[in-house]
Amino acid sequence: MSKLAATPHTRTGVDVETRYEIERFLYLEAELLDDQRFDEWLELFDDDVHYWLPTRMTRTVRERDLEVAGRDGAAFFDDDKAFLAGRVRRLASGRSWSEEPPSRTRRLITNIRPVRLDSGEFEVRVNFHVLRSRAERHHDTFFGERTDLLRRVPQEPGFHIARRRIVLDTTTLLAPSISIFL
Amino acid sequence: MFDVTELVQPDQGLINPSIYTDPEVYQGELERVFARSWLFLAHDTQLAKPGSFVQTYMAEDPVLVVRQRDGSVKAFLNQCRHRGMRICRADEGVARAFTCTYHGWGYNLAGELVNVPMQDRAYHDEIDKSKWGPTQVPRLHNHKGFIFGTWDESAPAFEDYLGDMIWYFDALADRYDEGLTLVPGATKWVIDCNWKFAAEQFASDMYHVPSSHASALVALIEDPAVLAEFQEQSAAAPGRQYAGNGHGSGFGLRPDLVPTQAGPDFDAWVVANREQIYRRIGEHRALAVNGHNTVFPNFSWLTINNTMRVWHPRGPGQIEVWSWTYLPKDADERAKQAVRTSTIRTFSAAGVFETDDGENWTEIQQVLRGHQARKTTFNARMGLGHERHGTDGMPGRVTDDMYTEMAARGMYRRWADLMSGLSWPEITERDKSRQQREQEAHLA
Amino acid sequence: MSEYTRKPWIRVGRIDEIPEDQALRLDTTPPVSVFRSDGEFFCVDDTCTHEDFSLADGWVEDGAVECPLHLAKFCLRTGAALATPACRPLATHEVRVDGADVYVRIERGGDDRVDGHCPGAIGSNAGRRDAEGAGHGMA
Structure with missing residues (x-):
């Protein structure tokens, strides 16, 4: 269900050092978002990135496999690198009223589960809890799972995100918008 | 007031x-x-085959919109007439029947009550099932694939509305x-x-x-x-x-x-x-x-x-x-x-x-x-x-x-x-x- | 029972009138339905043994039919109840495919009997016709 790679891959565990590097990378990414350093954040993504948050619905047990929308279905995000860049431009415009004044975010990235694919890439599933605090007392929380496809790159911080699939634990989003990144 | x-x-x-x-x-x-008023319920293409349903709302009222075996559409309140439990708890899908999971009253795709468990023993066969189906949306109109419904028998025809x-x-x-x-x-x-x-x-x-x-x-x-x-x-x-x-x-x-x-x-x-x-x-x-x-x-x-x-x-x-x-x-x-x-x-x-x-x-x-x-x-x-x-x-x-x-x-x-x-x-x-x-x- | 005293074969319809995982109901008394699962045809009594519901409207999957009302499940080959709240089996009947046509032979024998060991169906449908379990689906 969480497979991102186009072709079936053999999945193997990663050694402690690799796990550490991946964790360090994901924490850095979270920090860049919480610190609103969006230009630097954008550089963590490969040019062919697919950044995707499909919708989810309640289904009977018989149709449970249809619970999360497929590639042709409704989604909250379905971005390429160019559109992510557009969102970042917008956030920096000073006129993006759902983020101006900006929200305060705090994200907890946990249960990090990396595996190595035989392509040499890494598939990493994590759980997340993101708080978006806004204006005087508005706050939204987002719970879910992310599955990233990471590629090693020679430059710091060592990886690029090539795919990201985000699945929220809600069906109806209990927030007025997702004007932040997850 | x-x-x-x-x-x-x-x-x-x-x-x-x-x-x-x-x-x-x-x-x-x-x-x-x-x-x-006439309220939008569903689009035809959401109801692809017999038994296809979506649960939507008419304001706060949960309503099931269901494709019938003859191709027509019916809509009825998603509420069992026994104690008011929701009779379908999925957002959409394909159904053969709907059952209230509280006591098991069963409904067909048209929203007719077709089964009351222990009808003989518990109800002494005295329940008239035809009178206890969920409330039907009495008027539906399909305008070029857009299905609307209203509870009001006196509302104007959809075109006049x-x-x-x-x-x-x-x-x-x-x-x-x-x-x-x-x-x-x-x-x-x-x-x-x-x-x-x-x-x-x-x-x-x-x-x-x-x-x-x-x-x-x-x-x-x-x-x-x-x-x-x-x-x-x-x-x-x-x-x-x-x-x-x-x-x-x-x-x-x-x-x-x-x-x-x-x-x-x-x-x-x-x-x-x-x-x-x-x-x-x-x-x-x-x-x-x-x-x-x-x-x-x-x-x-x-x-x-x-x-x-x-x-x-x-x-x-x-x-x-x-x-x-x-x-x-x-x-x-x-x-x-x-x-x-x-x-x-x-x-x-x-x-x-x-x-x-x-x-x-x-x-x-x-x-x-x-x-x-x-x-x-x-x-x-x-x-x-x-x-x-x-x-x-x-x-x-x-x-x-x-x-x-x-x-x-x-x-x-x-x-x-x-x-x-x-x-x-x-x-x-x-x-x-x-x-x-x-x-x-x-x-x- | 000799072949001379047996019931006649009844033509149900063409094969293509019963798509995979679907069923066709016959208005016999009591009604029976012909199911198609994994390319094979089966004939069983149409009414769920738990509560009154037409199993032709049920979910057919892997040689079994599930009643959509209360999730009772039956083996189409043997009629056996596979899941509560049903515990009495369905009667099964012979099926024959002749060219493009499907035929069934419905024979019923023996006395009605009530199965007393049925915790999932307390009191319901008591005294109703019970399944005899005779006959087998044949493709």
Whole structure:
């Protein structure tokens, strides 16, 4: 269900050092978002990135496999690198009223589960809890799972995100918008 | 109880904002507005085969909309008549029957009670199952694939309820030979605001776009010079607004169907099918009617942005937005993907336009917690006295600019008529004499 | 029972009138339905043994039919109840495919009997016809 790679891959565990590097990378990414350093954040993504948050619905047990929308279905995000860049431009415009004044975010990235694919890439599933605090007392929380496809790159911080699939634990989003990144 | 004449004065464009907060007004709306109006239920393509169902809402009432074995559609309250439990708890799917899981009462696809467990022992075979099915939505109407329903036997026929709005609706509903289909699944989110902010904005408000959505085009257009030119052009473009029967439609007049927001892959399909579109709805209408729309009370769409939605009320201070992306059914896959992604990126809960709307509406609702704020009259007077009829051969009341609040005033007029408890024949009669007066004034 | 005293074969319809995982109901008394699962045809009594519901409207999957009302499940080959709240089996009947046509032979024998060991169906349908379990589906 969480497979991102186009072709079936053999999945193997990663050694402690690799796990550490991946964790360090994901924490850095979270920090860049919480610190609103969006230009630097954008550089963590490969040019062919697919950044995707499909919708989810309640289904009977018989149709449970249809619970999360497929590639042709409704989604909250379905971005390429160019559109992510557009969102970042917008956030920096000073006129993006759902983020101006900006929200305060705090994200907890946990249960990090990396595996190595035989392509040499890494598939990493994590759980997340993101708080978006806004204006005087508005706050939204987002719970879910992310599955990233990471590629090693020679430059710091060592990886690029090539795919990201985000699945929220809600069906109806209990927030007025997702004007932040997850 | 509330006095409607104190709440809104549609002809003067004056609004007492307690209509957005008062729980009593809200209960009145459920009874007098939503239970008496035609509400959007589902699109044909959501109900692909016998047993296909969606659970939607008519205001706060959960309703199952179900494709029957003979191809027809039925809709009934998602409520067991025994103790009121929901009889289907999935959002959509394919069913063979529905069962209340509380005590096991079973219903067929038509919503008829077909099984009561232990009927002999517990009910002594004395229950008349034909009398205890869930409440049926008594009137359904399928307009070119869009299925509407109303609880009110006395409501006008759907075509009369829409009136001239049908012409504007058909710029979408009747646009393509093969009709429309939806991207599978709805996007649903919650905004802490009154439903009328959303419905009114989609009926009547082009005015907010340059300010509220100032940043959206920054996301869409990278080159600042191109952006500036585009903004200047769209601000200068002439526009129109239609209002009637509480509905509204507003749009800027365009020189061509392309470029669309969806980009070159969809543009290519549109160009290849341009003649088809012109043949069906006329070149004039195809180029003009491309903007924001609301069918009273809570069904809205943006014609060329390929998004439609229902604003389900959830108390005076909350809505659930249910939005869908629509596509020409026979478009090629590349064109479909282009539409799908562009609509997700612009008009959905994370869309670069849509996020800013929710921000406005929640802030208004927050401010209206204040006693003084609720006593402060709102101004809906834009374009008052500049209403026109039959501009450019478009049916109904049509202004010669898109920057007006004529449709907002029309929406609150319909709202006030319904909230006053007037019967549908009385409302129809009033509308007729109002129109006559306006036309006489217009001719004089 | 000799071949001479047996009931006649009844033509149900064409094969293509019963798509995979679907069923066709016959208005016999009591009604029976012909199911198609994994390309094979089966004939069993149509009414769920738990509560009154037509199993032709049920979910057919992997040689079994599930009643959509209360999730009772039956083996189409043997008629056995596979899931509560049903515990009494369905009667099964012979099926024959002849060219493009499907035939069934419905024979019922023996006395009605009530199965007392049925915790999932307390009191319900007591005294109703019970299944005899005779006959087998044949493709």
